[in-house]
Amino acid sequence: DQQVKQNSPSLSVQEGRISILNCDYTNSMFDYFLWYKKYPAEGPTFLISISSIKDKNEDGRFTVFLNKSAKHLSLHIVPSQPGDSAVYFCAAKDNTGKLIFGQGTTLQVKP
Amino acid sequence: EAQVTQNPRYLITVTGKKLTVTCSQNMNHEYMSWYRQDPGLGLRQIYYSMNVEVTDKGDVPEGYKVSRKEKRNFPLILESPSPNQTSLYFCASASSAEQYFGPGTRLTVT
Numbered sequence: 001d002q003q004v005k006q007n008s009p010s011l012s013v014q015e016g017r018i019s020i021l022n023c024d025y026t027n028s029m030f031d032y033f034l035w036y037k038k039y040p041a042e043g044p045t046f047l048i049s050i051s052s053i054k055d056k057n058e059d060g061r062f063t064v065f066l067n068k069s070a071k072h073l074s075l076h077i078v079p080s081q082p083g084d085s086a087v088y089f090c091a092a093k094d095n096t097g098k099l100i101f102g103q104g105t106t107l108q109v110k111p
Numbered sequence: 112e113a114q115v116t117q118n119p120r121y122l123i124t125v126t127g128k129k130l131t132v133t134c135s136q137n138m139n140h141e142y143m144s145w146y147r148q149d150p151g152l153g154l155r156q157i158y159y160s161m162n163v164e165v166t167d168k169g170d171v172p173e174g175y176k177v178s179r180k181e182k183r184n185f186p187l188i189l190e191s192p193s194p195n196q197t198s199l200y201f202c203a204s205a206s207s208a209e210q211y212f213g214p215g216t217r218l219t220v221t
Contacts, residue, residue, distance in 0.1 A: 004153075007181065041214070043213050046210070089153060091154075093208050098119030100156075102153050103153040
């Protein structure tokens with residue numbers, strides 16, 4: 001059973017607009033959440049994270065929101081740029097240190 | 112430059128022919144892990160290692176072996192590859208929650 005789910009396989013937005021990528025999880029024991037970005041022919045790279053004790057973390061154009069009651073997190077990118085086009089994975093860390101990844105969402109930012 | 116390297120980057124092989132994918136990191140990380148990425152399934156953990164000589168199964172360990180004789184190296188071994196192991200493989204290392212990934216190895220087993 002998938003403990004971390006990204007239900008949107010793809011998302012297309014216009015340059016300059018906001019991109020919102022969503023992620024749902026089932027395990028309330030997850031204590032840390034991360035977003036990774038992946039370009040073709042490269043490995044995933046860490047983007048931003050949030051501890052379960054917070055509800056928001058911001059880093060430049062990227063903001064992650066955590067709603068623990070809904071077991072939902074989202075990544076906001078504003079303004080979106082064509083260079084943001086990539087696959088985005090959300091991941092959750094359990095109490096053993098293991099990262100569990102979602103299926104990924106492919107973001108396309110159109111100029 | 113801090114990095115995780117994998118070799119080879121691409122490999123086409125035949126069923127049953129043993130192969131090893133190497134992974135090396137230069138960040139002195141204790142934790143290392145192998146993942147496979149398949150369409151619609153995201154990244155699934157194969158094996159991980161908390162430190163030298165300590166390895167453990169991930170979610171999809173069947174058909175794979177690993178070893179951790181040195182801190183920097185964590186090779187992935189397929190003793191008898193099968194077509195269902197055709198995938199994109201990533202090695203990662205970490206000192207905290209954030210994991211650093213290698214560039215990937217695309218393996219095709221015919």
